[in-house]
Amino acid sequence: xxxxxxxxxxxxxxxxxxxxxxxxxxxxxxxxxxxxxxxxxxxxxxxxxxxxxxxxxxxxxxxxxxxxxxxxxxxxxxxxxxxxxxxxxxxxxxxxxxxxxxxxxxxxxxxxxxxxxxxxxxxxxxxxxxxxxxxxxxxxxxxxxxxxxxxxxxxxxxxxxxxxxxxxxxxxxxxxxxxxxxxxxxxxxxxxxxxxxxxxxxxxxxxxxxxxxxxxxxxxxxxxxxxxxxxxxxxxxxxxxxxxxxxxxxxxxxxxxxxxxxxxxxxxxxxxxxxxxxxxxxxxxxxxxxxxxxxxxxxxxxxxxxxxxxxxxxxxxxxxxxxxxxxxxxxxxxxxxxxxxxxxxxxxxxxxxxxxxxxxxxxxxxxxxxxxxxxxxxxxxxxxxxxxxxxxxxxxxxxxxxxxxxxxxxxxxxxxxxxxxxxxxxxxxxxxxxxxxxxxxxxxxxxxxxxxxxxxxxxxxxx
Amino acid sequence: xxxxxxxxxxxxxxxxxxxxxxxxxxxxxxxxxxxxxxxxxxxxxxxxxxxxxxxxxxxxxxxxxxxxxxxxxxxxxxxxxxxxxxxxxxxxxxxxxxxxxxxxxxxxxxxxxxxxxxxxxxxxxxxxxxxxxxxxxxxxxxxxxxxxxxxxxxxxxxxxxxxxxxxxxxxxxxxxxxxxxxxxxxxxxxxxxxxxxxxxxxxxxxxxxxxxxxxxxxxxxxxxxxxxxxxxxxxxxxxxxxxxxxxxxxxxxxxxxxxxxxxxxxxxxxxxxxxxxxxxxxxxxxxxxxxxxxxxxxxxxxxxxxxxxxxxxxxxxxxxxxxxxxxxxxxxxxxxxxxxxxxxxxxxxxxxxxxxxxxxxxxxxxxxxxxxxxxxxxxxxxxxxxxxxxxxxxxxxxxxxxxxxxxxxxxxxxxxxxxxxxxxxxxxxxxxxxxxxxxxxxxxxxxxxxxxxxxxxxxxxxx
Numbered sequence: 061x062x063x064x065x066x067x068x069x070x071x072x073x074x075x076x077x078x079x080x081x082x083x084x085x086x087x088x089x090x091x092x093x094x095x096x097x098x099x100x101x102x103x104x105x106x107x108x109x110x111x112x113x114x115x116x117x118x119x120x121x122x123x124x125x126x127x128x129x130x131x132x133x134x135x136x137x138x139x140x141x142x143x144x145x146x147x148x149x150x151x152x153x154x155x156x157x158x159x160x161x162x163x164x165x166x167x168x169x170x171x172x173x174x175x176x177x178x179x180x181x182x183x184x185x186x187x188x189x190x191x192x193x194x195x196x197x198x199x200x201x202x203x204x205x206x207x208x209x210x211x212x213x214x215x216x217x218x219x220x221x222x223x224x225x226x227x228x229x230x231x232x233x234x235x236x237x238x239x240x241x242x243x244x245x246x247x248x249x250x251x252x253x254x255x256x257x258x259x260x261x262x263x264x265x266x267x268x269x270x271x272x273x274x275x276x277x278x279x280x281x282x283x284x285x286x287x288x289x290x291x292x293x294x295x296x297x298x299x300x301x302x303x304x305x306x307x308x309x310x311x312x313x314x315x316x317x318x319x320x321x322x323x324x325x326x327x328x329x330x331x332x333x334x335x336x337x338x339x340x341x342x343x344x345x346x347x348x349x350x351x352x353x354x355x356x357x358x359x360x361x362x363x364x365x366x367x368x369x370x371x372x373x374x375x376x377x378x379x380x381x382x383x384x385x386x387x388x389x390x391x392x393x394x395x396x397x398x399x400x401x402x403x404x405x406x407x408x409x410x411x412x413x414x415x416x417x418x419x420x421x422x423x424x425x426x427x428x429x430x431x432x433x434x435x436x437x438x439x440x441x442x443x444x445x446x447x448x449x450x451x452x453x454x455x456x457x458x459x460x461x462x463x464x465x466x467x468x469x470x471x472x473x474x475x476x477x478x479x480x481x482x483x484x485x486x487x488x489x490x491x492x493x494x495x496x497x498x499x500x501x502x503x504x505x506x507x508x509x510x511x512x513x514x515x516x517x518x519x520x521x522x523x
Numbered sequence: 524x525x526x527x528x529x530x531x532x533x534x535x536x537x538x539x540x541x542x543x544x545x546x547x548x549x550x551x552x553x554x555x556x557x558x559x560x561x562x563x564x565x566x567x568x569x570x571x572x573x574x575x576x577x578x579x580x581x582x583x584x585x586x587x588x589x590x591x592x593x594x595x596x597x598x599x600x601x602x603x604x605x606x607x608x609x610x611x612x613x614x615x616x617x618x619x620x621x622x623x624x625x626x627x628x629x630x631x632x633x634x635x636x637x638x639x640x641x642x643x644x645x646x647x648x649x650x651x652x653x654x655x656x657x658x659x660x661x662x663x664x665x666x667x668x669x670x671x672x673x674x675x676x677x678x679x680x681x682x683x684x685x686x687x688x689x690x691x692x693x694x695x696x697x698x699x700x701x702x703x704x705x706x707x708x709x710x711x712x713x714x715x716x717x718x719x720x721x722x723x724x725x726x727x728x729x730x731x732x733x734x735x736x737x738x739x740x741x742x743x744x745x746x747x748x749x750x751x752x753x754x755x756x757x758x759x760x761x762x763x764x765x766x767x768x769x770x771x772x773x774x775x776x777x778x779x780x781x782x783x784x785x786x787x788x789x790x791x792x793x794x795x796x797x798x799x800x801x802x803x804x805x806x807x808x809x810x811x812x813x814x815x816x817x818x819x820x821x822x823x824x825x826x827x828x829x830x831x832x833x834x835x836x837x838x839x840x841x842x843x844x845x846x847x848x849x850x851x852x853x854x855x856x857x858x859x860x861x862x863x864x865x866x867x868x869x870x871x872x873x874x875x876x877x878x879x880x881x882x883x884x885x886x887x888x889x890x891x892x893x894x895x896x897x898x899x900x901x902x903x904x905x906x907x908x909x910x911x912x913x914x915x916x917x918x919x920x921x922x923x924x925x926x927x928x929x930x931x932x933x934x935x936x937x938x939x940x941x942x943x944x945x946x947x948x949x950x951x952x953x954x955x956x957x958x959x960x961x962x963x964x965x966x967x968x969x970x971x972x973x974x975x976x977x978x979x980x981x982x983x984x985x986x
Contacts, residue, residue, distance in 0.1 A: 061951060065673060067673065084776070084777040104743055104745025131948040156949070159947045159948040160946065160947070180739040180941075180944070181943065183743030184743040189743065192744055195676075200666060207659075210568055215769055215976065216977060216978070217767060217980055218729075218752045220985070232696070232699075233694045233695070233696055233729065234694065236701075238695075238699075248702070255701070259756055260980070260985040266681075280567055280651075281567040281656075282528075303722070304682055481643070482620075484626045485549050487547070513678065515680045515736060520722075520724045522727055
């Protein structure tokens with residue numbers, strides 16, 4: 061179907077003036093005056109609509125072309141227009157698909173909550189069109205950054221037998237029927253025989269993090285990143301948690317904690333800059349309708365040299381702050397969002413890496429510092445959201461790693477492949493994890509993770 | 524850790540000559556002569572090693588630095604070398620991580636079958652380093668192609684309640700324990716109450732195709748593509764099937780079957796051209812060691828105008844071929860690989876789109892042709908592999924779509940969201956699916972899908 065994208069038409073507008081053009085799209089709005097009718101058409105290629113102008117004395121148009129949501133193919137003359145920049149004076153309109161009046165997105169303001177009930181249709185609103193345009197550009201920015209810097213994109217497995225964090229909130233993957241029976245027709249008597257008959261011959265689940273496999277890949281490919289779905293069977297029904305979300309996890313060999321901090325700062329600035337440059341209309345839209353301080357906040361990140369303080373310093377700062385925190389602060393406690401926000405928003409007023417967390421509140425794979433108490437781990441805190449990436453240098457020393465695993469009661473035999481990387485030519489290496497959907501929330505100001513995903517998965521919700 | 528990538532060193536070699544450089548990497552090989560020792564070091568950034576030259580009279584080096592697999596940091600003078608192009612005359616070597624002699628990748632030729640048993644280590648071989656470099660570049664080529672052409676990358680859900688193909692080979696996703704008991708402690712009596720207590724409150728599985736959600740996204744965003752993992756619980760243990768594989772699925776609104784054929788040809792040529800341009804060493808490696816005709820085969824694809832024939836013509840050609848096929852050919856049968864290969868390798872000797880397949884052997888969502896027997900579906904067949912992408916125009920007419928679904932006994936109530944796209948402003952649209960891992964097999968000549976995935980998932984295998 062020969063036609064031109066509305067984006068192209070509006071970008072190269074002057075070259076199309078006074079030529080005949082064909083556009084396709086959906087009716088966002090239509091109105092009538094005595095002699096002229098107007099249709100706002102959107103084809104998904106850009107936030108802007110093109111206005112179709114129908115001279116009723118000259119052109120006869122199928123009345124269904126005026127139904128909001130209808131799909132049209134329109135041919136006409138592309139002209140300058142005083143009020144709208146450009147418009148199309150219509151010669152013919154073909155209704156590709158009619159839209160009945162029970163279409164839920166009639167011309168009026170809809171609440172985000174209502175739109176959440178129709179995820180399959182909300183892509184036809186400005187809000188979600190803008191959001192998924194930014195999601196697309198942010199994805200590209202991630203790939204582009206790592207590609208240009210010599211990282212290899214690897215596809216780590218989604219179905220896995222290992223449990224990266226030692227957490228228990230994994231989904232199980234199975235081909236056993238819900239009422240599986242053993243070969244002899246009786247119920248399974250034990251777990252082992254049940255899983256022996258399952259697809260993989262062992263218990264399988266959905267990955268909670270690609271890190272361990274990422275480390276194994278990096279220990280040969282040098283620098284890698286993953287960008288794929290990860291899963292947590294979290295029952296917590298918050299605005300920041302989804303059961304299925306996308307994560308970016310680079311892993312860099314021959315890099316220590318200082319190197320990965322430098323990379324993390326460069327990466328975050330680079331992808332924000334990319335989106336602001338390539339999605340100016342969308343970022344402007346969110347700045348106007350969602351968070352009036354959005355552009356200012358993003359510019360602050362771009363223009364700051366990120367700060368750095370130790371966890372121990374952070375605790376002292378919080379204790380001396382005179383603030384009444386809901387969660388009291390003492391050395392050894394995990395920092396809560398209220399603490400993180402104070403440090404980055406009020407104290408330093410810019411992004412900050414907090415380094416050297418207590419070993420006891422961090423994961424087993426983090427490099428143990430000489431003090432015997434802390435690990436070479438850092439969270440990047442940014443104004444407006446708190447933690448955005450978690451980095452660490454990984455423990456490269458086999459003995460120390462095994463000791464940390466044993467202390468946590470982890471079954472070493474399930475981690476033999478991972479431990480092999482420390483046995484055979486271990487190297488200093490570091491990495492971080494970025495929750496991609498949360499990053500999208502950050503660059504758009506959108507406050508609910510459910511709105512950043514096409515079809516969000518949360519407890520009880522599988523639309 | 525300040526050091527320089529071996530890739531950069533060899534790419535910009537002349538600018539480093541006679542300067543002091545620091546490199547890191549793993550020992551691929553080491554050998555000794557009376558006064559000089561040599562180490563081949565690889566850091567994963569490129570296929571080539573750098574040779575370290577140790578003058579035994581001048582420099583003392585830890586003997587572990589000569590163990591294959593050990594990780595080193597080496598400092599020395601970068602110089603031209605007659606035999607190797609460039610090499611490093613060593614000043615100091617630090618052993619970052621030793622490698623004991625039970626390292627499985629000692630210097631000798633290993634079979635691919637053996638390497639398959641150590642997926643976590645095989646990334647340290649030339650073969651797999653080359654393979655994952657091409658996988659990375661091919662991924663980037665996919666993103667780059669669609670990004671430049673105005674497609675939005677969307678993340679469709681991995682956990683889903685729908686079953687795109689009407690096939691039954693889905694993995695189930697659950698948080699119910701293997702021996703789940705109902706609330707009263709007794710066994711579940713029926714499926715409904717079992718799934719009501721599951722995480723999503725309903726039966727959930729891993730997606731077999733992103734297409735249906737992709738269509739829904741396109742019907743608002745205009746042009747989209749997905750690139751993510753898909754799953755089939757296939758028990759077939761072949762060289763072409765994995766339980767978890769990556770698929771690329773674009774969906775284009777206002778595009779008919781002719782448009783998507785044009786796009787498919789342009790896309791396939793574009794990503795092959797990209798990989799040949801950016802991975803010359805790797806493609807040369809595969810051409811030398813895996814498939815001597817590889818480069819010729821890829822060039823043939825680039826230089827051909829892809830052919831086009833109807834399924835009906837294809838059947839006639841096969842029947843008149845005089846060939847003894849294992850599966851006899853008659854109108855209405857599905858084309859087997861032997862038929863596909865004959866058409867593209869022997870008959871046309873170039874890639875060919877076979878269009879208008881019988882409706883009965885294709886999926887419900889394909890556009891029904893006016894003949895009442897065939898659908899606007901096409902497979903692209905290429906020499907050396909057979910089918911590589913499956914395209915179709917989608918049925919945009921609600922009544923015809925519903926009729927096709929009812930004919931197949933599909934439960935309409937589970938597809939209401941999908942059907943809404945036909946109810947509210949339906950448009951002609953088309954798309955295709957590319958098995959990404961199979962495409963990687965094609966551009967490398969590698970014949971087993973298990974070798975294209977970092978940690979392949981197949982029945983009984985969850986390494």
